[in-house]
Amino acid sequence: MSAPTTAHTFTTTTRLGEVTLEPVVPVRDAGLVQGWLSHPAASYWQMAGLRVDEVREYLAGVQAGPHEAAWLGRLDGEPVFLTETYDPARVVLADVHDARPGDLGMHLLVAPPATPRHGLTDAVMTAVMRFCLSGERAAGGQAGGGQAGAGLGATRVVVEPDVGNRKIAAKNAAAGFRVLREIDLGRGAHAKRAALSVATRADFAASALGGGPLPGSSMLATHLTPEHMEPAHRHLVAKTLAELAHERLFQPEPDDAAGSPPDGYRLALDGVTYRFTARRYALEHWVVDPASVRRTATAGMRGDVELPVDALELIAELQPLLQVPDALLATYLEELSATLAAAAAKRERETDGHTPSVRGLLEALRTASGTRAVAESFQQVEAAMSEGHPGFVANNGRIGFSLSDYRAYAPERGRRMRLLWLAARREHTHLALAADQTETGHYGAPGRLGELSDAERAAFADRLAARGLESADYLYLPVHPWQWEHRVAITFAADVARGDLVPLGPGSDEYQPQQSIRTLFNRTRPERHYVKVALAIQNMGFLRGLSPAYMRATPAINDWVADLVAGDETLRGTGFSLLREVASVGYTGDVYHRAPSNKAQPNPHRKMLAALWRESPVPRLAAGxxxxxxxxxxxxxxxxxxxxxxxxxxxxxxxxxxxxxxxxxxxxxxxxxxxxxxxxxxxxxxxxxxxxxxxxxxxxxxxxxxxxxxxxxxxxxxxxxxxxxxxxxxxxxxxxxxxxxxxxxxxxxxxxxxxxxxxxxxxxxxxxxxxxxxxxxxxxxxxxxxxxxxxxxxxxxxxxxxxxxxxxxxxxxxxxxxxxxxxxxxxxxxxxxxx
Missing domain, CATH: 1.10.510.40 (Transferase(Phosphotransferase); domain 1)
Known part of the structure; x- marks a missing residue:
């Protein structure tokens, strides 16, 4: 956490009035704070016996530390509380808390009022949590601040109150804190049994004291607001007008109305007219200015009536031209709606600093030093993208994802996840390998790390043995958590019940979803393979699965193409190369593969249980x-x-x-x-x-x-x-x-x-x-x-x-x-x- 500056103040409005936080000035504030600490209500601080000069020395030490800070809080200008913030990875909890980037420790002392004031502690806790959680994180992922008016940008607040302090426990619960476990802190007279607790932005936003959306919170759909949705609508409407005009589904006409700009265009539909500015380039490429789009309806004598710019309404108005089959129109609108929601969520994350700006992305690339930092900057760029398929209007459908699924697994969220592993009975499962691969080399062998560690393989074998099963009779198949929850445990319930598919639990490595939502990059070991799984959600005109039949030939195809590329002098000269898919696994023991199939009609149920492993580009990089x-x-x-x-x-x-x-x-x-x-x-x-x-x-x-x-x-x-x-x-x-x-x-x-x-x-x-x-x-x-x-x-x-x-x-x-x-x-x- 950054040390505070005298310019760093934070202001928020609560039910009781305006609350401000400013850095403590030890010489000025020591007497005030000493009076608060000596009151019986502050007994859990264990500082009642300190003199004013000792409190001044204590506060000066806090302010001088690079990883902690003290703040004086005022309600309508009157000093009413002290809060301390600290980096729990370095101070207080360094040895007992598995700190994450963005964690921020917090202590709170509310002044004993001369006249009790109902709701004071609620207002103070609300203000402190807003201060801790709003704003951007400081460089390096630590919560910090230095910008006047900004919060500290934490993603989680960590507290460790004495387990006997029931009042603060109740207040923490009202602010959304969850107790992780009890821990022992301090020594001697300052020892205590503490309730280690955390609250995320989502926890606080959903709490009794959250009081509504907090920038960056995720429990409540905070991206679904006019602030974020209106520009998302405009972006998608501009893209729809541009791409469908490019495909000659309609032809906007120059706008000859009085006062129209020289690059103005209009599209007249049944009762609705769109006006916008655009520039046209080669290949009939339109660049439509989203801010310029106007949608109007003719209202007789009253002239034109301004209507909201709405991407879904545009498709409905275009339907006579588009002629989407009636039975499929709702599906397309659902994909478009999901694309719209994802755009709003992405905009929210960009504006609140969770997703780096272009400047931030380039800074990360420029300053990355070492393999892990280079991999981190690569994945920051990956997570910032949303236009991998720029020509498609509905390109982020993901039908089947809930709101929580979206937050956990959407590529633009940049979250890490662990794959779940199944043991798939060998007689119903194939493992195809590149020419230079072996089964033991792929999965791993004693003393040789593969996709699974020695500990994982041993644990999986033990879990099979506990069910009376032999590990030699099975191959290991990774599945996406969503895939397990929505496909394997339901669509393949019979296979699980009879032991042809055996759930083994999560693996150790963490992965990050890529723009190709089924493909996952290994964040724990960036040099190891990508994994591509048969996620089996509906997205952009396809069920995004993997066919075991296709997977059987995949490594051989990759070997052939890779040999061709590597053997060509011209391609070697350009540096062009491939990431081979070196292993694939597919399960076909289910009834869907045994049932008769109409080859003219694709069978999505035959694309739900397969995976492949692809080489990582990270080991191929040279210095710089x-x-x-x-x-x-x-x-x-x-x-x-x-x-x-x-x-x-x-x-x-x-x-x-x-x-x-x-x-x-x-x-x-x-x-x-x-x-x-x-x-x-x-x-x-x-x-x-x-x-x-x-x-x-x-x-x-x-x-x-x-x-x-x-x-x-x-x-x-x-x-x-x-x-x-x-x-x-x-x-x-x-x-x-x-x-x-x-x-x-x-x-x-x-x-x-x-x-x-x-x-x-x-x-x-x-x-x-x-x-x-x-x-x-x-x-x-x-x-x-x-x-x-x-x-x-x-x-x-x-x-x-x-x-x-x-x-x-x-x-x-x-x-x-x-x-x-x-x-x-x-x-x-x-x-x-x-x-």
Missing amino acids: ERLVTMASLLHRDAAGTSFATALVRESGVPAEQWLRAYLDAYLYPLVHCLLRYELAFMPHGENLMLVLQDGVVRRAIMKDIGEEVVLLGDRPLPDRVERIRAVVDDDEKALAIFTDVFDGVLRHLSGILAEDGVLAEDRFWALVAETIDRHAAEHPGLSSGVDLRAARFAHSCLNRLQLRNTLQMVDLTNQSESLIYAGTLANPAGRQAVR
Whole structure:
């Protein structure tokens, strides 16, 4: 905790009046505090015998300490209490409390009033808790303060009252404190048996004294307020107008009304009109200003009536154009509503300091030192993202998550969690491994750490033995806590009851959910594998599960692609690499796999019990290198600051040089894979990690290979890898770059850099064309019918897919036939566009 400054004061209004807290001044306040301590009501402080000079010395010692502080509290200007705050990891509780980042210890002494005043201690406790919990945390994760008017930004308050102090126990309970356990503190005359207790922001907000929402609290849905929801609506409405206009579902017209700005547009629907300002860029990319959007209804003689800007109402008003199937419209609106709520929650966390701003993210990257700090900065960026799929309007549906599930497991919350482990009967379960892996090496062996420690494996074997089962008859399968609660224990209840699936309890390692919500990064051991689980929630047009049948071939596919990439001189030269999925496990002993199946109709129940392990990028970093998800290049924080723009400016290199380095790392190897091998990836922002050095992209790392790589031609393949083949003509092959790279990523990045005045779009696309031409010049013998400098290409529309079928956007066994096109788009990197 930061030491207080004389400028640091805090003010809040309570039922009894205005309460202020200010740093104690020992010379001024010692006499006052000594009088309070000598009163019988302060007996539990055990300081009744101190003289004024001794109290002055005591307070001076507290104020001089780097990890504690004393504060004088006033009610309407009258001094009425003393509170002390401290870092429990270093002071008082250092040896007895497992402190978390953001913990703040607190002591409270309320002055004995000359005339008893009803509600005084309630008002004081309320004010002190607001002081401790509101505001931002200080650097390093410790609760602190130094900004005038700010609270100390703790995430939990810790107290240790004497167990015999019933009055303070009742007051603590009213403030939301929960007793963890009893502990022994102090020595000799100052020894006490204490009730170690904590209160989180959520605990206090929900308590009798909480008095309503507290910034950053989570028990009450504090993000669902006009303050956070109104900008979330505007953001989503602006995105809907932009993306659906891009997909030609409607065409906004220039607004010719008197007083309209030159870049004003209007969209007239049945009885409702939208007006907004926007700029249009290449690839029919719209950038709509959220603050400019107005929604009006015509009211006859009274003229236009202003209506709230509401993303859900916009979809309802657009339904005659969108023609979402009636049976699926509610599902789409539910996904949109969840996306809206997530946007409001994310905005709340950004504005209250829980989620770093762009400046904070770059500072963490720049100052990270050592493997763990680099991994921490990487995960801070990951948790700050929400636009991994920038083209989709309803991109954060997560149907099935409750409010508490969202807080615990949503990637943007950045929370840590432990996986639950099942023993799955071996005869019904497969374990597929990469060529360089073994079962014992994967799970671990005595003295050799794998995904499970010696202690975990021994404990799991003991738990099986206690049920009369042999550990050799089982394979270990990790599941998400939500998956256990909502799928395994219910949908697979019979399998658990007969012992084909045996719950073993949580593992030791903590994981953080990634933007791909099923994928989890190991925070305890960042060098170990990611785990991807069959979460099985509905999100963005799919049930997000994992198929055991698909998982069986996944390591072999990854080996084949990794060998191809590693063996190619061009790809090695760009630094392009893959994170292999080296192991997968899938359970098929359930009745859903035994029942007849209609291959034309996907069976989601066959995608609920599987997992895979993917390599971590952390061990691949050299000194000075940093990791970010590529989705960060499309991120703007709550203040509108662009991560990409800030990165370019902080790097100190010219914008064209910065972009050229990025295209060399990202576009060049993807072009090479397509033209040399007819190989295409799914290269959106969530699937790429960028390696930075001094703010400049040095190389790219691709993930999610097994489910999303595709061979588009007749090249020979091993039998186990054959499933990735999907032969298409040259024009459709080109869409692997045109749709997934140009339209899916680069049009958004180009718009951001142009909007921020970093790089004009004509120069952006000229550099894209230059990258393609340079690849051709450096590979003169490469023959391909794919023309990436063609004048136009087919306009493949992603939102149209989701609107057509919100439960299953495409047939994963024949994605090509599932696509929806809306004419063609002019290629901004085409020969006619770039000269």
